[in-house]
Amino acid sequence: MQRQSWEQGVAAQALLDLGLDELAVLLADAAVTRQHPDGRLGDVSGEDGAVNGAACGEAVRHAAAVTGDPRYAAALDAQLDWLVVRAPRAADGTLFHLLGSRQVWADTVHMVVPLLALTGREELAAAQVAGHRRRLFDERSGLYAARWDCDEGRLVRPEHWATGNGWVVTGVARALRLGTRWPPGVRDELAGHARDVIDACLACRGADGLFPDVLDDPGAFREANVAQMLAYAVLTGAADGWLPESYAEVGRELVAAADRRVDARGLVTGVSGAPDFARPGTSAEAQAFHLLAHAALMSWGPEVSSEPDGGTAGTASAPTTAGTG
Template structure:
């Protein structure tokens, strides 16, 4: 692959301090260490149920979980910590005018980040409770967010709308979206109850294709090979985290939807982006240049470790490895 994934992973773990970083790191651990029971595995749901297994991800997450209150962690956003009662969440949350669940509980706004955090949780809960309606709701929420956030001229998604706004096509945000769609599609494909939902699968594939095509059409920075922090802004700095997640997603979709994505056009693009990310990993395992995850409007690269960026590089490593295994 070209970098020491354990160094990359360790920096993510040692610097994570917020709930979305803990959740992202747990997912990265699962995909890297226990790929056979992640949703991307064909054996993800033995007997149509979620596996009962202790993993590196569960060991990491367990100390972060609380069992009192309405959420599983201290959280400022619905999408950063799953509630103990998903149906209660769906009934009580704030919603945007089109019915999309608000990313925040204290104000109404939609963030592209939401797609990585809530729809995959709803989809997994669908399997856990044998409730296909939750999977349909996961797909519906992706559709509603697309309707609100997509820049129709490029297919890329804006970052935030609502009581706060960031209309730019943030590289990291589009990476969050693709990563979330991939996990929902994988759940749909690998759960026997939904494996024949061809129309829903087709919609998810189309949504992903719109983003990937839009990014390819704009293209990366010519010198670094990385997508810019705001993909369509020529004066925005090259950014490795969003690039890593977009590349990882192309490899995931090449396995999940080979008829669309297992082509030279997409795989050559993923390979070029992966090579650029490899060059962006320092000898100590730190990925840079990356966006500031705590001050996303910052117009210069983050000067410290970004835990989410580190995990994006882990997602790329795992996705590329799994893609290669699928071709054997």
């Protein structure tokens, strides 16, 4: 499938989790080939995203390690220099999502926090979560708004967009797995916050196992990708010990619900659709999260499958049947 920088990165993360290392290196190579001179990986025709290319960093780091090619190490250094030093940010260091705009988006959490944790910058990773939480988190509902504008000093997209909440919890879950040097108490704080958001999201789940595209708006269309995102987060959290093991069963149910949306071509349908993510459709990121969710499910072994009889729903009988192209 056609991919933008963040979709390239999440697809590569899925390949890494599935153990498809050679394919992950190919995606990393493409991201480096498309690297902007300022360091942003996977830049496609002048993308205006300030942070999205960082999602490719994990695969580029892997490519550097397994190939020994200094091209990959240099590319990762440039991406990190952009992210840590030169990317546009608020006075407290919270990164802006787009070039030419002083907006903080929930999406950024997944784009940057795992890479910062993976590369030994756990304090910076936690600071990004904190900055996004201050601006976007609604204590009353336990959910994240989508966008805050620093110039206007207000939420410019206040709705609790399902995918935005998914980006937060998947980003934190992946960072907790990849980071090894969290300051005392920080890992537990991040895990507790992620659990709060996960629980608030799960409270919005319908009888079909899916969620409204705006979580607390029952009139919004039924969206399938957030089920996959939450499945990845809860299965990862339960495996890593910051969620009770009972959440693994929730993850199984979420994967099964999303699997029922997979069509005969392997496309996850009824997701927040590319290119504007404003209506139901398909997307490369949904394909990648299908694979990430199934990889997380497979790590639990046969006792936790995506259907009660041990099979999987629809046409997604194996994780690679809905590949990212």
